[in-house]
Amino acid sequence: MEIDSVPVESSVWVGRKRYRALLSRWYFSWTELDKKNREKKTVSVPIGEVVTVAEGRLEIQPQKRVEDTDRDFTLFYVKRSSSSSGGGGGGKGPLWSLGRTQFCCPSRNLRDQWVAQLKTALKTHCPSRPHRLLVFINPYGGKKRAKEIYHSIAAPLFELAGISSHVVVTERANQARDHILKKDLTGFDGVICVGGDGMFSELLHGVIGRTQQEAGISEHDPTVMLQPCDLHIGIIPAGSTDCVCFATVGVNDPVTSTLHIIIGDSQPLDVCSVHHQSTLVRYSVSLVGYGFYGDVLAESERHRWMGPLRYDYSGCLVYLCNRSYQGIVQYLPADPQISSPRDNTRCLSGCRVCSESTERLFPHFDSSSSIYSRQISQYSNESNGEWMSVEGRFKCVSLTCMSSSCPRSPDGLSPSAHLADGTADLILVRDTHPLGFLTYLHRHTTTQDQFDLPFVEVHRVKAVRFTLPLEDEEVCEYEESEAQRTEEVLGDPEKPPVDEIESCRDGSQHDLAGKRQDEPWNKKKGRKRKKKQDFLCGLCCRKPPTVSVWNCDGEILPYTEISCRVRGQLVRLFARGIEEKGGTWKCHKGSRNCKGRCVLHP
């Protein structure tokens, strides 16, 4: 074995078998040798996927040393296994688990050299790993298991990897967002949510808002370029839909996500800013949906006690209502030469379309250039093009920056959408007979093409505007004045809660800023009010409503007429996109900064 030069090599034992261990620039591998020194099986771990190395024979959970001889060391690393689709974390990508191998060296000196070399390799090749994290746990999300998931799964792994964390268990909605917006974040390398898409959305709003505040940029003007955010967001899934996690990692599995955070993976993500007139309403990464998805969300809030099942139950109810809504949808098409929502490709880890988009979105950007030059270039790109317009009656209008795959729909709303290409897919489902719409919905759960239906169209876009035809505008104006009132009330804790405001239609105002915004859902008072809302609910109304509501990543928007704009690669997640099963990605530079010029090693 040689020190301070690569490769490093020696004999080691794993159990009773003899191996040749080798540390090269990017990999640590060990090859089994038979009695005649012939090579048998090799296990190879990229340095970027080593979690930690330690002297002795280590176990985690409980973390203790067993049989500590002075010739042993233990390697912890990412191990892949295929995932079955359809539940229990199963999905499109491989499940990750913590691999552990205990090595025995011929001498103590050699053991010390191995440990030192591996630690140096980790420091050199993985400079972007987080050391300190700010973690928000929503104890009420999903099946209410977030605390348990964090403490039994994520925390021991962070501790093993030497990551320290400051944990906040939320006591109200928007606490995580406000914390990120207002508190001192010095020393944190990332913010983590343990919860669902709603919790992720809080972190998203906090991180984007904070970054713009610090850069002195107003978020409200849709034509202003936003500053890309450097603080990474991590998601440990413990929610109801877990769409953002599923679509960026390939599974909704807490161990897999924790390991992505530990090794400091970095996945840029497109964000859609939603505006009403010249005010920012919200940001979205997965679904901005009107019609069916808006109605399902509005309905589901009344059944939150059901947990994740509330969406299935509400989905059935809303489907049976067979509603459709008038609207005018205008959109700014993306360049069709680059990609199309029907090109049957998949955005996978190291995606070429996304990495080429980085250069297109930020052509003048390199590590030494200013971020401001990124903004200017993106701005000029997006103002190009001619707006298109579609008017009609729709079952649903959906806009998604990513595939929005989730356990309910493993290929997602738009299976060929890209995570970081600066575009979103606009899906228009025109009014059709109930069976036609059921076929459309059902295809989300199979591999059949949901766009191959005569009443469905899909466009890759950079921006979208939604307006109501003239006759519906009156209703809308009424709703907007309600919304305004809602917002005023929300901002002032002295005023009465918003859910006391009478709803003009299916009670959706309840969601604008109902109890969910400020109190845990299990408060008795909240339940009582909800009962009243149920009675008023649009599903029981004789006259169907003329307008729906917008579902923006699981939050109901207070406006019907909105405009949306895609902000290419505005945030970064601790993720790497969906890995193709049966292969691991090797980056020619080592990991996150390769901008996708990677090759797949089966």
Ligand SMILES: CCCCCCCCCCCCC/C=C/[C@@H](O)[C@H](COP(=O)(O)O)NC(=O)CCCCC
């Ligand atoms: C006959 C079978 C019909 C199945 C239809 C399946 C369609 C699934 C598409 C799902 C898209 C999901 C987009 C993500 C939305 C989430 O942001 C949002 C909030 O999630 P959470 O914070 O975890 O509660 N979830 C939804 O709006 C649920 C939509 C479910 C629609 C059935």
Ligand SMILES: Nc1ncnc2c1ncn2[C@@H]1O[C@H](COP(=O)(O)OP(=O)(O)O)[C@@H](O)[C@H]1O
């Ligand atoms: N302590 C809390 N009490 C009430 N609401 C909360 C609390 N913490 C977070 N929230 C809100 O709960 C909503 C849903 O949380 P989420 O974790 O996404 O679960 P789910 O996936 O089940 O919807 C989020 O919009 C978030 O703002």
Ligand SMILES: [Ca+2]
């Ligand atoms: Ca996109």
